[in-house]
Amino acid sequence: MGSVVGIDLGTTNSAVAVLGHDGLPTIIHNREGDNTTPSAVLFDDGEVTVGKQAKNAETSLPNSVVRFVKRHMGNPDYRFMPDRTEREYGPEAISSFILRFLVDDASDFLGEEVVDVVITVPAYFGDAERTATRQAGEIAGLNVLQVINEPTAAALSFGLKGTYSGKVLVYDLGGGTFDATLMDISANNFRVLASAGDRNLGGFDFDNELIRLVSDRYRELGGTVDTEDYRQIALIREQAEAAKHRLSTSEKAKVRIGSESVTIVRDEFDRAIADLVTRTRYILEDVMDQAGLSYGDVDKLLLVGGSTRMKIIERSVREWTGLEPDKSIHPDEAVALGAAIVAELRSAAESGKAPAVRATVEDVVAQGLGVAVVSDDGSKMLNSVVVEPNTHVPNRIKASSFATVGATRQIRLQITEGDENGVELQYVKVLGESLLCLDYDLPARAPLNVVFVVNEDSTVEVELHDSANEMLIGQMAVHRNSNLKQVDVVALRKQSREVVVQ
Incomplete structure (x- = not known):
């Protein structure tokens, strides 16, 4: 097995990292010399x-540029059709182009082809989103060793630097998702609580x-905003993103639309986003x-995400x-750096070699998993939780x-994702279903055991x-309703080889 890398496949920006010869993870610069790459794809x-060239083209070719595709992972109905083409692209295919770009740059940097990767996902991603992320890697021609939660990866990059011990609270607000994770770190054992x-x-929502x-x-001021004019909306979004960045360091920022200039003061922006901030609280x-802990039990607070x-x-x-944020980690790079550590651990485990770093990771499943059962009166199907939220994985x-x-000789099993026990199926997500045919008769009220095998990346x-x-x-x-069939993944991988990604 050659070099392995960790990839932070982000909503707005992505990054890739590798474990160096000194046993420390390092960010791999992209071909433009930047540490992060915009998660933007241009079809022209x-x-x-x-990357950057694709993002910059959004204002001139708004119908040919796709961004924020991570928010659609696991959604079978999402399709993007660029201008001047009749071909549609799902979130897995679009993400595969981003992954190929990142891995091509990593291969050039390392001087060898990179195939084995670890990809990060939001902790609150469900089975469908995680499976879609794996499939994106497969379409890109990669061997995805593991999918790991972003806050866990960030804590790894922090905790291994000085063999830290204590309880760490990770507040991870990225471009499209928010996660909060409490972790106990002791003697290089990282245990999510x-x-x-x-x-x-x-x-994206703050923008x-x-x-x-x-x-x-x-x-x-007398101007007109046409929500159907994608070029105008793209221009306003570009200006708004730049203004948000300026408001991080300045009290006000100017936004130019056409010949008009609009000044936004930080206080009014803060008022506009107050409800979003409260949701994170x-x-x-x-x-x-x-x-079952209070903030007084927390030793470190990490702020992750741009x-x-x-x-x-x-x-x-x-x-x-009541905690002072620790500033020792880079909010844009910590997740990729942690993914590189996990990549080394997984690579060593598969090759049988001793890893360059020593760490164990005990992650959790963020959402409950269960099965659909018939109600007592036989009138409806209800959710029965088998795997409680925050159950440690693998398990x-x-x-x-x-x-x-x-x-019966047939059993229909529906797998659900949701935390509420006893609710109707409309209030949970049905991941998929299988019809199992038996070669003998089961009598009425025959007792059954259902066993969930949840893997390291929380797929089931x-x-x-x-x-x-x-x-x-x-x-x-489980025949996942929200994900591609394997035959489709193989076909997309074959098609992807014919496309030059630049």
């Missing part, structure tokens, strides 16, 4: 361009509030409640927790409270056992 005249998040809360603020001010408090540069974030988190969890309704497989006869009925490969 049959060519695919990734609790994790929660929102996959649709990030810098949207600033765009609304700027658009309203522009209308007051509720999630932070939920994590502490799940862990969106934590907003002054209101640092000020608010300090007020809520094998057995539930023995199930039985057949009537005599299921076993079904006949508990009366103490025998395995079968291992259930």
